[in-house]
Amino acid sequence: FPGSLRVRLPVLILVLEVLLLLLFSLFVTYDEHAHALAQTNATDHMKNEVYRVYPFFADVQVMIFIGFACLLAFMRLYGFGGVVFNFLTATFSVQWAIIIQGFCHFYHDGKIHIGVFNFINAEFACAVVLISFGAVLGKTSPVQLLIMALLEIPIFAVTDWLIVTYLKINDAGGSIVIHIFACYFGLGVTRMLYRPSLNDGHANLTTSYQSDILSVLGTLFLWVFWPSFNSALTLPGDDQHRAIIHTFIGLSSSTLTAFALSALLDKKGKLSMSDIQNVTLAGGVTVGATVDMMVTPACAFALGVVGCCACMLGYKYLTPFMATKLKIQDQCGIHNLHGLTGLISTLAAIIAILMANEDTYGLKLQSVFPDIQPGEGRSASQQAIYQVAALGLALATSVLGGLLTGAILKLPFLSQPTDDYCFDDRVYFEVPNDFDAASTPPGPPADNLQELP
């Protein structure tokens, strides 16, 4: 069977591990918070950066390895694939990002200096890959996913480095750098992997009672720890505090809105689990670019509502349109949850920057205009232009990078499943005996109530 991983996956992983081990051996050492020689008896060991960073790192870990895993396991016959390929892709992505980002940000004296702080940055790069993964879920082999990560991480890292180093924008939650980049990269990949037959639907594209519950639990893990995600890289103190407040409020308002729209847009007035699983999270992205600014809690609430509406309408109308007309088959609708919301967040940040002033920020104004210094400070309008430039750069590199990566993923021998075998765990996994039962659902849809006594 062409999809067999027997030779290809081990060979690819072996190559990647030798590469990683080589790079770790040659270039990676501890940073001053993790190196014994950097310590003196005078050190107050509890001042070590690890104590400030690790709690946020642990929360993001739960999001990446458990939240994403469960959320992606929503398909009736692709639960193993959702959880396990997320595990594989994430694990490689983080290690690879530690190296690549290391050369960009933490390289001096011929060494990459690492600590837990690097790990958080690497997990953000990993989140980028997993978001893009959502566009091709069930249509790609683990071999393809590893190659996608191999290519996406460097393209992302360089884009991120350019934005952080030269453009110095406000984007604490990563709405531009993470979500928009990840979304359009993923769309580029799935555009190249276009499968005409899937536009007629696919027998495996349904959920089960258990998979729907598992998936919404993934949503809840992401929901609960999203404030840690959006605040992990802000300035400590009130900035980080605001990031937590805004994320929580934005998520809450988008959740309420999602319930309302889900019932409203369903002809029977029933709630759809896929709306609950995805649209409720829109607010977390929408507040991202302004998450640490003085935008008021009410504004965070409003952003959650607006982002949720855009996301919901996207799922309803834009995703089908893109699949049929633009040949962009966005499996998990990442364009709705990460793209549209990211664009709204970018716009909100520009407005917030134009309105920022000393009366609101006092001495903290420089956190809005990072470059502000005697002589070379930026004006609000200048900063706004930098934000737009960052958006343009992210869009350009992600689309081009995605298309290029997609083209490479079409190479033969990457174990890509044929159309019939999409969204099917049997292709890549030994499955238990009851898989058949799962694969043959009993009869027609069950949600007609007259069946009841």
Added chain:
Amino acid sequence: FPGSLRVRLPVLILVLEVLLLLLFSLFVTYDEHAHALAQTNATDHMKNEVYRVYPFFADVQVMIFIGFACLLAFMRLYGFGGVVFNFLTATFSVQWAIIIQGFCHFYHDGKIHIGVFNFINAEFACAVVLISFGAVLGKTSPVQLLIMALLEIPIFAVTDWLIVTYLKINDAGGSIVIHIFACYFGLGVTRMLYRPSLNDGHANLTTSYQSDILSVLGTLFLWVFWPSFNSALTLPGDDQHRAIIHTFIGLSSSTLTAFALSALLDKKGKLSMSDIQNVTLAGGVTVGATVDMMVTPACAFALGVVGCCACMLGYKYLTPFMATKLKIQDQCGIHNLHGLTGLISTLAAIIAILMANEDTYGLKLQSVFPDIQPGEGRSASQQAIYQVAALGLALATSVLGGLLTGAILKLPFLSQPTDDYCFDDRVYFEVPNDFDAASTPPGPPADNLQELP
């Protein structure tokens, strides 16, 4: 179909969101830990309150949105309802509580000043609503649940404010303020929503193998983070330390006891999952009112055992009696897990207060007698009387509030399900094809062993 949410849920949520947005816009601003203007270059940003409060907030978040969700998903055909309606109710309750509690506790200079600290308080108010929710699980529509939260939060907040401001009692774990109030409010509501036919049982009132496992995982999430819940609002330092110690020990002893009683009270000598899911948690409530006092670890252990016994006997004998004789149908048995245990905890606190003295507490004695000050200090017996007064107040407002709320929930057009459609996800959700399989369990109970080889 009368249960349709198509118009009612969106309209209600729209109204609530407009209300929330209006109140946020007019009254909500940042507190000094989250406001940029309150910061100076001199500030040590790591001293920001957020670093003390956020870890406990995150733990409570997991309990509210994941622990409760899984625990409530124990029914075979109501897994979506358990997880998703918990999500909706909790999300609205927290936002609503931020406003209402804000006016009670954090309102000055014409503004409600918020930070993560407010969020913890709001999550406690949210826990109150979710506990009450347990009494009417599966018998109420999301419209009714939102209206219940809309009414319960203010009644709770005012009761809480009166107790904290004037009675100044010892109740760090909220056994009186949270658990007893939530329990009797919920019983009041379910009394008004009495459904005679349900006393003859209901076809949907069974569990499935998967729903039992999911539910016990919810128990474990609550169990693991309960120490954070009971210690989140204590004084920092040794008080908080004791709260963690006592909660962990109390939960452990009640868990061991629950296993013993579950096997003992079953005629076949088998363990019942519903006992493991609920009764094991009794200790967390029972230690609540004395959780930060110098009651000795042995006392926490004993409280866990006593609370567990009361809880177990309540499930076995009191719940059926209340359903048939008092017309109080307590779906999840909240009276056993939160009511009886809360009363025991209240009594324990009174005894602990009467025994408190300088020899045990030293300078910390004032944490037991909050009002202690030159001239107007309280004696132990006075403090004990205040505890009783708080109990009486909580009982009165919760029962009356619950009955009133229940009466309002009986209004037409709130999409309340008819008896036949109780505990059935099909009423409010698009369900997957395999729901039928779930809804028609194969044959008779399976736990007779002669069926085995």
Added chain:
Amino acid sequence: FPGSLRVRLPVLILVLEVLLLLLFSLFVTYDEHAHALAQTNATDHMKNEVYRVYPFFADVQVMIFIGFACLLAFMRLYGFGGVVFNFLTATFSVQWAIIIQGFCHFYHDGKIHIGVFNFINAEFACAVVLISFGAVLGKTSPVQLLIMALLEIPIFAVTDWLIVTYLKINDAGGSIVIHIFACYFGLGVTRMLYRPSLNDGHANLTTSYQSDILSVLGTLFLWVFWPSFNSALTLPGDDQHRAIIHTFIGLSSSTLTAFALSALLDKKGKLSMSDIQNVTLAGGVTVGATVDMMVTPACAFALGVVGCCACMLGYKYLTPFMATKLKIQDQCGIHNLHGLTGLISTLAAIIAILMANEDTYGLKLQSVFPDIQPGEGRSASQQAIYQVAALGLALATSVLGGLLTGAILKLPFLSQPTDDYCFDDRVYFEVPNDFDAASTPPGPPADNLQELP
């Protein structure tokens, strides 16, 4: 039915609880971080040890009560047993360890002084019991499991005390003290409980689609929080920081390796869920004994790869050999995941110690040679010998203790299930109606693809 718990479990638990309550009453008091009298107004309450220790304790709690629970629930008909017996055994083990370790380490002035720090130590003792539990999963009654914990905790505590007090070895992650001891103790027990018929397989020894997913989620919880486990008891500061770094890198490299080997060693080139569930974690143990040393990140990466290979080959070839030839039936393959990896880790630590010098560690060298002091300091080779001595001691006490415990568990009246009733929840639990469906899987293995269109 002989397996009935009706009398035996309640009686045993009653005895254990009376014992615990007695010991708590007579000997347990608060340590200086939890005792009110130890506080003065001058105290900075945030300096209380609880704030340094509790976050790590909470993470380990999730591993013990949720991670282990899910991982052990991989069997189709033993999901209740996996989750619930883990809950019971863990709860008793922690309480029992608080007492026993208390007498070993925290006993002075006639009292055991406890705080959250004791709880972390107790959870490690608990992890030891749960690892041993893996060897006899599904073949032992809860009565037997409690007696196993009752005996294993003291034997472990004394071994641990001897090693910590006199041998003073480097083993921050507990590869020797925890994993090797737990593994060989468990093998000793299962050797005594040898069941010849099980070597011909057992009808219940299969997984289901849901149980495989649940189990891998347990793996992910363990994976995510393992860095907290390995770093919880290191020196604060850079040592703890390195422990986190090494654990994360070691887990990542072993995860990648596990995917490669799983596909390579399967004749169809498919991934096996049991490999993903178990072998991915090998790196966490393998880095354990050197986890806080200056071994370089590359070394942690290499250790993860080596440990994973040993673990995978162990599952493939050693476990069957031990079951048939040595009459050691290792149900969960703990010898692969904890034994082989622990031995590799021990060897790595010896090499790392022999290579340790001032140029690498500077003033921190004493953390490698704990006893280093004017006059009586140890040399590297001396320290290496102590490591070997600790390994020998752990092996001796665990094997002997395990065999002794196993012999005692064979006593009658401990509700041990007969061969037919192994791995079957019906023996000890009231099961829901759909259990039959679960217990009769539809037809033959389903992973042949020609069945698809």
